[in-house]
Amino acid sequence: YNPKYPDTPSLKRAAKRRIPAFAFDYLCGGCHDEIGVAHNAGAFEHVKLQSDLLAPTPEIDLSVELFGQRYAAPFGVAPVGLQGLMWPKAPEILAKAAYRAKLPYVLSTVSSASLETIAEISEGTAWYQLYNPTDAKIREDLMGRIKRAGYKVLVVTVDVPTFGYRPRDIKNGLAMPPKMNLRNILQMMQCPAWSWQTLLAGVPEMQTLKPYMPKNMPTSELANFMNNTVMGAVDFDSLKVIRDNWDGPLVLKGLVNPDDVKQAVALGADAVVLSNHGGRQLDVGESPLDTIQTIKRLYGDKIKLLMDSGVQSGGNVAQAMAMGADFTLLGRTFVYACGAVGHHGGEHAIDMLTQQMTQVMGQLKCPTPTQLPHFLKAGPGVA
Numbered sequence: 001y002n003p004k005y006p007d008t009p010s011l012k013r014a015a016k017r018r019i020p021a022f023a024f025d026y027l028c029g030g031c032h033d034e035i036g037v038a039h040n041a042g043a044f045e046h047v048k049l050q051s052d053l054l055a056p057t058p059e060i061d062l063s064v065e066l067f068g069q070r071y072a073a074p075f076g077v078a079p080v081g082l083q084g085l086m087w088p089k090a091p092e093i094l095a096k097a098a099y100r101a102k103l104p105y106v107l108s109t110v111s112s113a114s115l116e117t118i119a120e121i122s123e124g125t126a127w128y129q130l131y132n133p134t135d136a137k138i139r140e141d142l143m144g145r146i147k148r149a150g151y152k153v154l155v156v157t158v159d160v161p162t163f164g165y166r167p168r169d170i171k172n173g174l175a176m177p178p179k180m181n182l183r184n185i186l187q188m189m190q191c192p193a194w195s196w197q198t199l200l201a202g203v204p205e206m207q208t209l210k211p212y213m214p215k216n217m218p219t220s221e222l223a224n225f226m227n228n229t230v231m232g233a234v235d236f237d238s239l240k241v242i243r244d245n246w247d248g249p250l251v252l253k254g255l256v257n258p259d260d261v262k263q264a265v266a267l268g269a270d271a272v273v274l275s276n277h278g279g280r281q282l283d284v285g286e287s288p289l290d291t292i293q294t295i296k297r298l299y300g301d302k303i304k305l306l307m308d309s310g311v312q313s314g315g316n317v318a319q320a321m322a323m324g325a326d327f328t329l330l331g332r333t334f335v336y337a338c339g340a341v342g343h344h345g346g347e348h349a350i351d352m353l354t355q356q357m358t359q360v361m362g363q364l365k366c367p368t369p370t371q372l373p374h375f376l377k378a379g380p381g382v383a
């Protein structure tokens with residue numbers, strides 16, 4: 001862990017200084033009034049852990065087993081769309097760092113890197129995030145590419161029944177490649193490191209989706225294209241088609257309702273990511289921390305529970321595990337680290353989270369992440 005680099009929470013502030021405002025807004029923002037983003041962070045305030053100070057000093061091992069793999073720690077990089085817009089080559093930087101550290105990187109379908117590039121960088125250890133494309137031909141073609149590239153874990157996002165209403169992005173006219181209007185150019189000029197590295201890396205485009213996008217599509221059409229073509233409606237039957245065509249671990253991402261998890265079990269999914277999309281879809285919904293204990297009690301022995309949304313630090317990872325998560329994903333923290341630190345951002349975030357988590361476990365005298373539930377203190381909202 002390099003102490004020259006910013007730690008949480010100054011990481012976000014450092015990233016804000018170096019990322020053009022239109023891209024930073026997309027990353028940090030939520031939908032509607034951003035109640036959900038605040039609620040996700042606030043939910044962690046009620047989760048308290050209690051040390052066992054007179055226990056023997058443990059040797060701490062952060063590694064966990066998931067999908068037949070041993071990961072170095074119980075966290076990975078969540079799928080974040082348009083990453084290359086926020087920091088040049090962010091997907092490549094993060095995928096490489098995660099691969100080296102034996103952690104999963106989840107590639108978003110709307111990434112600036114192609115799925116083939118990330119599979120190569122990660123030697124097939126990255127996971128792939130898919131929506132359910134409305135166009136069956138696109139879905140089949142994408143599934144074929146995902147398999148040929150060697151991905152083993154498929155994460156299907158189910159919480160985008162319609163594209164999230166995000167006032168910041170609407171105001172900014174968000175697009176990738178970015179619109180070259182005066183406002184955006186001025187914002188880019190205020191971020192010289194971002195600008196020259198973007199010049200070197202090339203203007204970010206949706207590399208995985210490029211073959212399916214109409215040539216010369218105006219950027220104003222992007223949201224419609226996403227809504228109508230890439231993010232088709234998901235229901236039990238359409239997920240069944242995906243399940244029947246995927247032999248490896250299948251993960252459904254974006255659930256908070258126990259009844260939805262029940263259906264995920266019935267579908268034969270291997271895991272769910274309890275998530276409200278980082279507060280970017282349903283502003284007035286629940287946070288995964290609100291429902292994880294119920295879900296764990298009902299289905300914890302039938303399906304693996306991953307969690308994202310509001311997880312920002314190693315301490316938060318420990319809290320989520322104590323509440324019942326088997327594994328966690330962090331999105332914004334990793335991309336903030338790229339913005340704050342540049343091409344060492346991935347390593348920095350991993351080192352920082354590892355150190356934070358090791359610290360918390362040392363304070364608790366908890367040897368492994370799977371034992372964290374024993375250190376949970378009951379209180380308001382925590383059983």
Ligand code: HOC
Pocket residue numbers: 080081082110174175222223226277280
């Ligand atoms: C303009 C298209 O899941 C998110 C992603 C969706 C990104 C699509 C952006 O940001 O929540």
